[in-house]
Amino acid sequence: MAVVYRSWKALTQNAILTRSVSNSLRLYSQKPPAPVVPLVNVEVDDKSGVAVVTLNRPPVNSLNTPLLTELGAAIKNLEDNKSRGMILTSSSDTVFSAGLDILEMYNTPKDQLSAFWTTLQSTWLSLYRSSFPTVAAINGHSPAGGCLLALSCEYRVMVGPKFSIGLNETQLGIVAPPWFVICMRDVIGHRQTELALTTGRLFSAPEALKIGLIDSMVSNKAEAMAEAQKFITQFAKIPPLARKLTKESVRGEGIRYMEDNMIDDLQIFMDLVTQPKIQKGLEMYLATLKKK
Numbered sequence: 001m002a003v004v005y006r007s008w009k010a011l012t013q014n015a016i017l018t019r020s021v022s023n024s025l026r027l028y029s030q031k032p033p034a035p036v037v038p039l040v041n042v043e044v045d046d047k048s049g050v051a052v053v054t055l056n057r058p059p060v061n062s063l064n065t066p067l068l069t070e071l072g073a074a075i076k077n078l079e080d081n082k083s084r085g086m087i088l089t090s091s092s093d094t095v096f097s098a099g100l101d102i103l104e105m106y107n108t109p110k111d112q113l114s115a116f117w118t119t120l121q122s123t124w125l126s127l128y129r130s131s132f133p134t135v136a137a138i139n140g141h142s143p144a145g146g147c148l149l150a151l152s153c154e155y156r157v158m159v160g161p162k163f164s165i166g167l168n169e170t171q172l173g174i175v176a177p178p179w180f181v182i183c184m185r186d187v188i189g190h191r192q193t194e195l196a197l198t199t200g201r202l203f204s205a206p207e208a209l210k211i212g213l214i215d216s217m218v219s220n221k222a223e224a225m226a227e228a229q230k231f232i233t234q235f236a237k238i239p240p241l242a243r244k245l246t247k248e249s250v251r252g253e254g255i256r257y258m259e260d261n262m263i264d265d266l267q268i269f270m271d272l273v274t275q276p277k278i279q280k281g282l283e284m285y286l287a288t289l290k291k292k
């Protein structure tokens with residue numbers, strides 16, 4: 001009996017050995033899995049407690065569902081940890097964000113299109129109403145959805161003079177939704193918003209400074225980060241609850257719009273973007289981007 005048992009044990013061990021050798025050989029013959037690179041990096045400064053949230057989707061940080069999901073999760077995490085403040089910036093030297101990823105809206109199945117928009121809505125809302133102070137350190141071009149992210153922060157410092165910013169949707173034949181409009185109007189006022197949106201104008205950093213679309217222009221990213229830190233530091237002595245409730249009150253219109261209209265807003269987006277004319281326009285726009 002003992003011999004049989006020993007042989008059985010040896011057999012099974014042999015089998016395990018053989019299996020693991022062949023598994024290793026199989027692993028060697030396969031391509032190693034691509035490393036998982038986060039689309040959003042979060043670094044919290046030990047001293048100030050301020051988080052630097054860096055968009056990291058080369059080449060242009062176009063906002064697709066995974067990037068928006070990671071950004072939303074990062075903001076939630078900062079809320080849960082009672083963050084002292086957040087600086088939103090980009091890992092690129094020339095682009096803050098190219099706005100919404102047009103590939104998410106072009107020729108996309110309806111369920112994916114809907115997931116994309118609802119992710120944008122919820123990530124935007126969590127950024128716009130965040131309890132902690134937020135600054136956009138705009139270290140590159142910031143059209144459309146990139147401008148929306150910047151406008152949703154409480155302060156905008158931009159590297160200039162060569163980068164541009166604005167809501168250029170009409171130039172693509174699409175319409176900025178009401179919450180984009182509210183964000184811009186609350187920063188630059190009704191008149192300038194009407195002019196900017198109807199023409200789909202992109203402003204150079206000095207032009208943006210002149211109309212108040214950005215609060216400050218600096219000459220490099222290091223200066224932008226220093227100024228962003230300074231903006232957040234001023235809140236150190238303000239009671240956080242009073243600050244948060246005041247921010248919610250000032251931003252009430254945008255917050256209520258989204259809370260009350262999420263489903264309608266989604267429906268309007270779906271109806272608009274799936275129109276053949278709009279799809280054709282997106283196709284042509286993508287082609288011009290690729291031809292550059």
Ligand SMILES: CCCC/C=C/CC(=O)SCCNC(=O)CCNC(=O)[C@H](O)C(C)(C)COP(=O)(O)OP(=O)(O)OC[C@H]1O[C@@H](n2cnc3c(N)ncnc32)[C@H](O)[C@@H]1OP(=O)(O)O
Pocket residue numbers: 059060062094095097098099100101102103141143144145146168169172174175176177269272273286289290292
């Ligand atoms: C319907 C309801 C409302 C919907 C609201 C929409 C709001 C939006 O955000 S729509 C998106 C609008 N965005 C833009 O108009 C920006 C387009 N991009 C640019 O102007 C430039 O790329 C840039 C100034 C941001 C950067 O210029 P740069 O010379 O550095 O890079 P490029 O060579 O132009 O681009 C590199 C690469 O990336 C592709 N790409 C650029 N932007 C987007 C984008 N928004 N979505 C998808 N892909 C984009 C571009 O085609 C290039 O791709 P290839 O490398 O494959 O050629």
